[in-house]
Amino acid sequence: MGAIEFDGVAKRYGPVHAVRDLSVQVAEGEFLTILGPSGSGKTTILSLVAGLTAPSAGRILIAGRDVTHLEPQQRRIGLVFQSYALFPHLDVFDNVAFPLVVRGRPKVEIAAKVAAALARVRLDGLARRRPQQLSGGQQQRVALARAFVFEPDILLLDEPLGALDRKLREEVQVELKALQRDLGITTLLVTHDQEEALSLSDRIIVLDHGAMQQVGTPDEVYRRPANRFVAGFLGLANLLEGRVEAGRGLRLGSGELVACATGTRPEGSAAAAIVRPERVRLLPESAGEGIAARVRQDVYLGHLRRWHLDADAGQELVAAATDGDQSAAIGDRVRVSWSPADVWLLPEAGAAA
Numbered sequence: 001m002g003a004i005e006f007d008g009v010a011k012r013y014g015p016v017h018a019v020r021d022l023s024v025q026v027a028e029g030e031f032l033t034i035l036g037p038s039g040s041g042k043t044t045i046l047s048l049v050a051g052l053t054a055p056s057a058g059r060i061l062i063a064g065r066d067v068t069h070l071e072p073q074q075r076r077i078g079l080v081f082q083s084y085a086l087f088p089h090l091d092v093f094d095n096v097a098f099p100l101v102v103r104g105r106p107k108v109e110i111a112a113k114v115a116a117a118l119a120r121v122r123l124d125g126l127a128r129r130r131p132q133q134l135s136g137g138q139q140q141r142v143a144l145a146r147a148f149v150f151e152p153d154i155l156l157l158d159e160p161l162g163a164l165d166r167k168l169r170e171e172v173q174v175e176l177k178a179l180q181r182d183l184g185i186t187t188l189l190v191t192h193d194q195e196e197a198l199s200l201s202d203r204i205i206v207l208d209h210g211a212m213q214q215v216g217t218p219d220e221v222y223r224r225p226a227n228r229f230v231a232g233f234l235g236l237a238n239l240l241e242g243r244v245e246a247g248r249g250l251r252l253g254s255g256e257l258v259a260c261a262t263g264t265r266p267e268g269s270a271a272a273a274i275v276r277p278e279r280v281r282l283l284p285e286s287a288g289e290g291i292a293a294r295v296r297q298d299v300y301l302g303h304l305r306r307w308h309l310d311a312d313a314g315q316e317l318v319a320a321a322t323d324g325d326q327s328a329a330i331g332d333r334v335r336v337s338w339s340p341a342d343v344w345l346l347p348e349a350g351a352a353a
């Protein structure tokens, strides 16, 4: 019983619109990530669900019940914040036991539940350690165990992995995903890390200046972004601007035709399209297709290589490939190509080309 419904929810702090007219439903058991830049309203949304902040407008329903005016302790919510906020004077066991103790659960039950929770986050042997005797990743797991030990309806996680180094973060991400799936607990995760959002979530809300830009599966927001902001926030994108030639594609300002599906767009209307760098092919200059360009920069990323290119018509383009799959050196003249199926026409109106 953990589904959440936001119904026209807004939060203002004086002149600041921290959250604007948010209407979205989170399914029971869903892992939903709120992704957005700093100050976009992510923490505010979690505070509204937790009841730490009251909305300026709208309603929040949990499992069908209007909780807009309920106290935080009446909401059955587990919270993990970026700073783990463990009690330094309590050992691991007592930290995890805390939510059960305040709920007045019997000692035997507490012992069993804490032991199970610690086993679940692989901290069995460390129950008598103090937080300061644990690594950052271990402390984070204690915070997680404390958040779910009392079987809350909803888990709210505010950048819980932000303080961990990359390797540890990836490890805890895998554990977090497995834990969430096993417990089947409705989870709202806040992050500004697009890879974390893409890898963990059933769906992602992309937020900018308090306004939801898009909600969709990782694949939808990455491959079919609703606008330029979403396209750019989810990773590098080649932005192509021009006018629609109905049934054929997009005629760029530079004169080239980019073939793509044009749907019901009217002939001659301004539009913008994106192509992700890993969908871009580099062809020899002699190839009879594609956009003529010159390699400006070549970036080695370990698992990938990325090329920054200047099209002859002035456009900047980016290509990426598994190292060894394509090759080009700085200064090389190439042709840049892609399949029409990899061109996504942004649903928003484009700037006039």
Ligand SMILES: Nc1ncnc2c1ncn2[C@@H]1O[C@H](COP(=O)(O)OP(=O)(O)OP(=O)(O)O)[C@@H](O)[C@H]1O
Pocket (backbone or CB within 6 Å): 013, 016, 017, 018, 036, 037, 038, 039, 040, 041, 042, 043, 044, 045, 192
């Ligand atoms: N208590 C408050 N009083 C006044 N303004 C606030 C308050 N809390 C948040 N804000 C403002 O509301 C906006 C959204 O803040 P919020 O903390 O939700 O952002 P965020 O997306 O979590 O950012 P970050 O990634 O930096 O944590 C910001 O402009 C912030 O300054």
Ligand SMILES: [Mg+2]
Pocket (backbone or CB within 6 Å): 042, 043, 044
């Ligand atoms: Mg925040």
